[in-house]
Amino acid sequence: MASANEPYVVADPQVIAGLDNYVNLPAAQQPTWYSTDALAASRETLSKLPPLVFAGEVDRLRSRLADAAAGNAFLLQGGDCAETFADATADRIRNRVKTLLQMAVVLMYGSSLPVVKMGRMAGQFAKPRSNDNETRGDITLPAYRGDAVNGYDFTPESRRNDPARLVQAYHTSASTLNLIRAFTTGGFADLRSVHEWNKGFTDNPANARYESLAKEIDRAIQFMAAAGADFEALRSTEFYTSHEGLLFDYDRPLTRIDSRTGTPYVTSGHFIWIGERTRQLDGAHVDFLSRVRNPIGVKLGPSTSPDDLRALIEKLDPNREPGRLTFITRMGATKIREAMPKLVETVKSTDCNPLWITDPMHGNGITTKNGYKSRRFDDVMDEVRGFFEVHAEAGTFPGGIHIELTGDDVAECLGGSERIDEAALEARYESLCDPRLNHMQSLELSFLVAELLASRNKK
Ligand code: PEP
Ligand code: CO
Numbered sequence: 001m002a003s004a005n006e007p008y009v010v011a012d013p014q015v016i017a018g019l020d021n022y023v024n025l026p027a028a029q030q031p032t033w034y035s036t037d038a039l040a041a042s043r044e045t046l047s048k049l050p051p052l053v054f055a056g057e058v059d060r061l062r063s064r065l066a067d068a069a070a071g072n073a074f075l076l077q078g079g080d081c082a083e084t085f086a087d088a089t090a091d092r093i094r095n096r097v098k099t100l101l102q103m104a105v106v107l108m109y110g111s112s113l114p115v116v117k118m119g120r121m122a123g124q125f126a127k128p129r130s131n132d133n134e135t136r137g138d139i140t141l142p143a144y145r146g147d148a149v150n151g152y153d154f155t156p157e158s159r160r161n162d163p164a165r166l167v168q169a170y171h172t173s174a175s176t177l178n179l180i181r182a183f184t185t186g187g188f189a190d191l192r193s194v195h196e197w198n199k200g201f202t203d204n205p206a207n208a209r210y211e212s213l214a215k216e217i218d219r220a221i222q223f224m225a226a227a228g229a230d231f232e233a234l235r236s237t238e239f240y241t242s243h244e245g246l247l248f249d250y251d252r253p254l255t256r257i258d259s260r261t262g263t264p265y266v267t268s269g270h271f272i273w274i275g276e277r278t279r280q281l282d283g284a285h286v287d288f289l290s291r292v293r294n295p296i297g298v299k300l301g302p303s304t305s306p307d308d309l310r311a312l313i314e315k316l317d318p319n320r321e322p323g324r325l326t327f328i329t330r331m332g333a334t335k336i337r338e339a340m341p342k343l344v345e346t347v348k349s350t351d352c353n354p355l356w357i358t359d360p361m362h363g364n365g366i367t368t369k370n371g372y373k374s375r376r377f378d379d380v381m382d383e384v385r386g387f388f389e390v391h392a393e394a395g396t397f398p399g400g401i402h403i404e405l406t407g408d409d410v411a412e413c414l415g416g417s418e419r420i421d422e423a424a425l426e427a428r429y430e431s432l433c434d435p436r437l438n439h440m441q442s443l444e445l446s447f448l449v450a451e452l453l454a455s456r457n458k459k
Pocket of ligand 2: 081082434
């Protein structure tokens with residue numbers, strides 16, 4: 001008991017939650033900032049700024065993901081490999097949102113399932129790298145780690161790891177999210193506007209196919225209208241944000257205690273995933289994210305062992321909470337059919353029911369003869385097919401896709417019905433990081449996934 005003249009100490013719920021336990025553990029992939037004072041100032045600023053997302057939204061997403069894990073919904077997660085400050089423009093954000101809305105319509109129509117829409121957007125500003133430094137000729141500078149850390153230009157000023165960028169990442173995320181909220185709730189995402197989302201994109205076979213599907217949707221809507229249906233539910237759509245939970249100096253100061261429940265939420269995005277390079281079981285990332293209420297994803301590459309999987313489940317989902325845990329497999333087209341069955345079987349032997357989604361991008365990187373980091377569209381499609389095959393065999397649900405894409409007319413991945421070849425990359429390659437599917441390749445992929453989902457329904 002505190003005596004009358006002792007100060008009354010209120011226990012800090014952030015301390016009780018052990019949110020800073022991670023500082024005692026090895027943290028992979030953290031930048032060496034140029035100034036500790038500047039870092040402290042940025043963290044202080046971030047800790048005072050308003051949350052970007054709200055606990056109630058995060059809880060609603062968890063229940064949507066639980067539906068997907070149970071086979072009653074499908075997750076579409078997509079966006080840039082690395083967002084940049086320069087590309088956070090109205091046009092580019094709108095094109096990405098439109099592309100995701102179009103893909104969602106295709107998937108929904110094909111599968112007759114609700115589609116949970118999630119951007120790798122409004123926070124995807126930090127990247128893990130294989131080396132801390134990059135050398136060009138006889139100059140060595142820090143590697144580009146994403147706009148939240150440093151600039152892409154290869155100069156000492158630009159490559160300096162500058163904590164002021166963390167605050168800029170927050171403000172850019174805030175304006176991106178503001179526009180996303182306006183687009184998805186302000187009438188633009190109304191299902192009766194399916195044709196509008198196709199406007200402004202160059203004519204191509206995938207667009208034409210989309211247009212005919214949009215006509216069918218129109219007919220269905222007219223039929224329902226004639227039957228007196230109420231379309232209020234079509235007016236707006238839920239749209240969630242996600243990013244890799246990589247930088248503690250960003251996500252930790254934006255972690256807040258929810259006043260309703262007294263529990264911690266990362267408020268820089270709804271869904272946070274742990275990357276393939278930072279999912280060490282005794283590492284800082286797994287520890288920190290095990291303590292927050294957000295739904296958490298974990299990337300699983302081909303070296304993942306059944307023991308890793310069991311340990312990740314124990315750490316990240318000890319209460320077996322529906323919707324809490326998403327496994328994002330990124331095996332590579334040549335490996336998925338071999339590497340994944342044992343993982344799915346391992347999970348089946350537990351009482352955990354995670355959502356399984358496929359990232360058919362990160363295991364399929366190649367370098368072209370003319371020196372571009374690329375991916376073949378056929379490999380991406382093949383990995384998606386492999387993912388569906390493994391789940392069909394195991395009797396589990398292939399619950400979603402995780403794609404690097406842009407709504408812009410870039411040429412970064414090879415193939416697709418536009419037959420993008422190596423020469424095309426020279427003219428239209430814009431990504432500062434991994435190659436993305438362009439608008440048409442994204443739509444084509446969604447038609448394939450819709451077919452896979454539809455044929456699953458028929459079985
Ligand atoms: C990414 O999603 O951009 C990424 C780096 O993926 P992974 O951790 O799977 O390599
Ligand atoms: Co990437």
